[in-house]
Amino acid sequence: MQELDSVIVRFAGDSGDGMQLAGTQFSNTSAIMGNDISTFPDFPAEIRAPRGTEAGVSGFQVHIGAKEIHTPGDAPYILVAMNPAAFKVNxxxxxxxxxxxxxTDEFTDKNLEKLDMTGTVLDSPMVEPYKVVRAAITSQTVEALKELDLDNKSKERCKNFYALGLIYYMLHREIDPTLKWIREKFAGKDTLIQAxxxxxxxxxxxxxxxxxSVxxxxxxxxxxxxxxxxxxxxxxxxxxxxxxAAQTSGRELFLGSYPITPASDILHELSKRKDFNVKTFQAEDEIAGICTSIGAAFSGALAITSTSGPGMALKGEAMGLAMMYELPLVIINVQRGGPSTGLPTKTExxxxxxxxxGRNGESPVAIVAASRPADCFHMAYEASRLALEHMTPVILLTDGYIANGAEPWRLPDLDKDYSTINTTVVKDGDYNDKEFLAYERNAETYARPWALPGTPGLEHRLGGLEKKSGTGNISYDPANHEAMCFERRDKILKMQNSIPELELEGEDSGDVLVVSWGGTYxxxxxxxSKLQKEGKKISLAHLRYINPFPKNFESTLKNFKKILVPELNLGQLVNIMNAEFRCDAHGINKVQGLPFKISELVEAFNKELN
Amino acid sequence: MSEQPTYKKKDFVSDQEVRWCPGCGDYAILSSVQLALTKLGRKKEEFVFVSGIGCSSRFPYYMNTYGLHTIHGRAPALASGIKTQNPDLSVWIITGDGDGLSIGGNHLIHVVRRNLDVNILLFNNEIYGLTKGQYSPTSNQGLVTKSTPQGSIDRPFQPAPLLLGARSSFYARTLDTDPKHMQQMFTRSYNHKGTSFVEIFQNCVIFNDKIHEQFTNRASRDDTTIRVEHGQPMIFGKEKNKGIILKDVKPEVVTIGENGVTEADLLVHDETNPFIANLLAHANDFGLPVPYGVLYCAKDEACYEEGVHSQINAVIDKKGKGDMKKLLFSGETITVD
Structure with a gap:
């Protein structure tokens, strides 16, 4: 028996074949067995596309290792193809x-013809580079369940577990964790458990x-x-x-949201957490999602709203309002393929x-981005901390890839690392000897006081009209308007003092600095790291704090001959960097709705190194 | 409980200069709200006024309470967040026919549907004022404005059937020329548990002057309007001799004393009866005088925010307060030494 330090498995089938479930079970079992893992679900936007078509193929890739795993991997070593469409696509x-x-049950002439293939495809030169394991998964499943009092369709539906069982055999997985899961999932339905x-x-x-043969x-x-x-x-x-963040800051969590792929699971998860006094409000539209959150922030909540690109477009005006109000608010954009409706289930x-x-006027907000699935915890906490301590909207960018992808998370020491968030909440007694001014700024952070309705003596009005510095009353004075634009800009810049400096991976000078951000980490x-091992003078600066940039970012750029910016877009961070720092950074770009492969990045970096 | 706050009107007047046009109906509404608030026995700091965009939406700046001047049409959404987060506040939404029924129509029907315990005052002047005189979703067909030089061809909304259709649990109508009635309606709306909707016929002196004139001037108002009160027969007219009866499932205007009609034959207003409420809401379609007063006041319907908090309390009662460490270490974990 061969020992591998890592292996990549992809389960592929019709979107109704239960591939996401099989993949999840396989990765959970592997995590329990102590492997490091990374997963990548890849499914169509349609809930059930026509059976047997390429459009309906749903995939789930899992990378497991005896070493540290950072991505779901470039190319699978084992491919489970539940039907010819999955075969053709993958x-x-x-x-x-x-x-x-x-x-093999699905590789019928009829099914193959629909896909412009012939009956001999599994013997054709197409499969010559691979070892083919033929398994009559559907019929064998039905055969194994013949004693059970279930209709044929229900029996066939168990075929994902048959495929999973075969993979468990090949990769020496323990079946107990999945047996336990089945018993819990189908509790009370004994026939289904047995099946x-x-x-x-x-x-x-x-x-x-x-x-x-296997x-x-x-x-x-x-x-x-x-x-x-x-x-x-x-x-x-x-x-x-x-x-x-809500627990730490002593504020109650409020989520106003409208369902949208791939962000809805945040709404689902928080809706389950009522024991933490979390309020979730499924609004009538994206605009109401953010507006209810702004209202809740006025009432004193740690208020957040979750969405994806199209929803961001709708929330733009309200984000500007929150910025004018200078209330804490976190806006989560789980990015997906754009533009317009774009590719809802793909990443970008x-x-x-x-x-x-994306807002009218001079409208600066803070921006942070999570780098991998488990990092979402940290960056959501950080986004909240920055919003609360600086009294500003903060945009948290994640993406479909890390939102749906999973990995083992080394559970943090909450008391040590997640225990302090200060707010600017004020009480009536705070103003016994001075006048309350709604826009009186803290000298260090420029944050204004947060006076909550219900507090006697601090009644005040907030609005979207330009306000007079200090008092917050309406002001149309030209010089005041300009001064306020600077105050709001500087408030974001001052955040540099409360975010960590950038730490490079590699030497702090060299031939190439790669600057990346968010989910491509x-x-x-x-x-x-592969190129560094080959002796190349290449370093990585991965950004999680994007507006403002870390204090040492600009100076870091000067120590490298070339700056490369890989992004899953046509060049956005790279343009912002070039505009801001005039640093002649070059973009490496991909917009296919898919994450970067390590191999394509190695190739692109190498090209610039030579 | 012991300290009932006592307020004078000036306690609710902010230090900001009121900037509506001289003669605008909004002044009377502002004053009536401020007066009504003094008598509610509620602490000043517990009031929040929330508005959208438009002339009426400057309202919160003039109230010495907590307040938000928001963005166009979105006041109901912000108010929903304020109230859901803190049900102890008395939340008032100030909107107009453009803000509430056009750009904010979606939020308006949904706040009403959820039945949050908030008060909505819609200033209906049938015109866009702040953008200087375009027709609104309540303007009559044919109205000539800057954007309808040949006359408006849009069919107008009738706010009452719209809001009742969205399941408003309280609907009242009042007039900016009747401060006493306004105060009564504001007090009623405050006392109703659930979303209270008050439509105020308001005059825009610049762009749509006298639009409600037939309902407000002494010469015609007794015949063009009917003041409805719970438990009272529907009587109107200068001589108090006209009334509304129900005949063949249709309302009809009759004269008392003619054709043997007596007061006992008249329809008696029951504000808890949705059939009567809808009948009054469609007064225009039936050729009835315009009713004002409380058209509908549903009995004890559950409020959204109560549901939110009772679900949370039920979960905490059952499971105890959430513990983040426990959550993190729940389910499958593996420990590596």
Whole structure:
């Protein structure tokens, strides 16, 4: 039996075939067995596209390792193709010499014809570079369940567990965690428990019976930093980061939101957390989502609103209002493929310019971005801290890739690392000997006092009209307007004092500095580290705080001959950097709705190094 | 409980100069709200006035309470956040026919649908004032304005059936020329648990002067309007001799003493009866005088914010308060030494 230090598996089938579930079970089991993991669900926007079509193919890729894993991996080594459409869409990605598991029941002439393929495709030169495992997954599943009192359709539906069982055999997975999950999930429905358990075991045993023709691999537990780990995806981590910020700051959490892919899971997760006094408000539209949050912020909540690109466009005016009110608010944009409705279930980083400039007037807001699924917890907390301590809207950018992707998260020490957030809440007694001014600024942060309705003596009015410096009363005075524009700009700049400086990965000078931001971190760090091992003078600056930039960012740029900025857009951060620093940075861009592959980044960096 | 605050009108007057046009109906509304507030026995700091954009929406600046001047049409959404987060506040939404029924129509129907315990005052002058005189969604067809030089071809909204259709649990109508009645309606709206909607016929002296004249001037008002009161027969007219009866499932205007009609035959207003409320809401379609007063006041319907807080309390009662460490370490975890 071969031992591997990592392996990439992709489950692919119809969107109704349960591939997301199989992938999730496989990754959870691997995490429990001590592997480091990274996952990448890739599914169509349609809930159930027509069966057997390429449009309906749903995939779930999992990268597990005995070493640190940073991405779901470039090319799968094992591909499970539940039908010919999944085969057709995914085969090109399979690593040379990799293993194809084909559900032969679905490779009928009729199904193949629909896809312009012929009956002999599994014997054709197309599959020559791979080891093919033929498995009659559907019929074997039904056969294994023949004693059960279930209709045929329900029996067939268990085939994902059969496929999972086969993978468990090949990769030496323990089946107990999944058996336990099945029992909990279908509690009270004994027939379904029995059916899914039987299918899982049947798949596992099938591997055992064809032992001769199927390779088995072992992926030992990863040598990772001591601690307690929990598998988490980005949207859940985001939700939890906000709850922690609310607990720490003593403010109640309020989410105003309108359902949108791929952000809705934040709404779902927070709606479950009523024991933390979390209020979720499913609004009538995106605008009401942010507006209810601004209202809740006025009432004293840690208020947040979650959305994706199109929703950001709708929230623009209200963001400007929150900026004028100088109330704390976090706006989460789980970026997806744009423009317009774009590619709802795919990933992209093309909303950075929108975050910077997508409002009328001079309207600066803070912007931060999470770098990987577990980092969403930290950055949601940080976004909240900055909003509360500086009394400003903060945009938190994540993306579909890290929002839906999962990885083991080394659980933090909350008391040590997530325990202090100060607010500017004021009480009536604070103004016994001085006048309350709604826009009196803290000298260090420029934050204004937060006086909550219900507090006697601090009655005041906020509005979107320009306000007089200090009092906040309406003012149309030209010089005051300009002064206020500067005050609001400087307020964001002053945040540099409360965000960490940028830490480079690699030497602090050299030939190439790669500057990346947000969800591309995994692939970029792997690519840079590979080239560093080859002796190349390349370093990485990965940004999580984007507006303002860390204090030392500009000076860092000067120590490198070339600056490369890989982004999943047509060049947004790179343009902002060039405008702001005149640093002649070059973009490396991809807009396919897919994350970067490590190999394509290595190639692109190499081109510039030589 | 012990300290009932006592206020004078000036306690609710802010230090900001009021900038409506001389003669604007808004002055009388502002004054009536300030007077009504003095008598509610509620602490000043618990009031929040929230407005959108438009002439009426300058209102919060003139109230010495907490207040938000928001963006066009969105006051109901901000107010929903304020009230949901802190149900102890008395939240008042100030809007107009453009702000509330056009750009903010969506939020208006949804706040009413959810039945948050807030008060909505809609100043209906059937015109856009702050943008200098374009027709609004309540303007009559044919109205000549800057944007309708040949006359408006839009069919207007009738706010009452619209709001009742959105399940408003309280609907009242009043006139900017009747301060006493306005105060009564504001007090009624305050006392109603649930979303209270008050439509105020308001005169725009510059762009749509005298639009409500037939309902307000002494010569015609007794015949063109009817003041409805719960439990009272529907009587109107200068001589108090006209009334409304129900005949063949249709309302009809009759004269008492003619054709054997007596006061006992008249329809008696029941503000809790949605059928009567809808009948009054459609007064125009039935050729009835315009009713003012409380058209509808539903009995004890649950408020949204109460639901939010009771769900939270129920979960905390059952599971205890959330503990972040417990949540983090819940489910499957693995420990590496």
């Amino acid at each position: 085969l090109k990605d399979l690593e040379q010499g990799g293993i194809l598991i084909a559900n 899914n358990e039987t299918a899982l075991k049947a798949g596992f045993n099938f591997g055992d019976t064809i032992e001769e 390779s088995r691999f072992k992926i030992p537990a990863a040598k990772i930093q001591p601690g307690t780990y929990k598998q988490i995806n980005g949207n859940t981590a985001t939700a939890w980061g906000f709850i922690q 980083q093309s909303d950075l310019m929108q975050a910077f400039y 995994g692939a970029v760090t792997q690519a840079v």
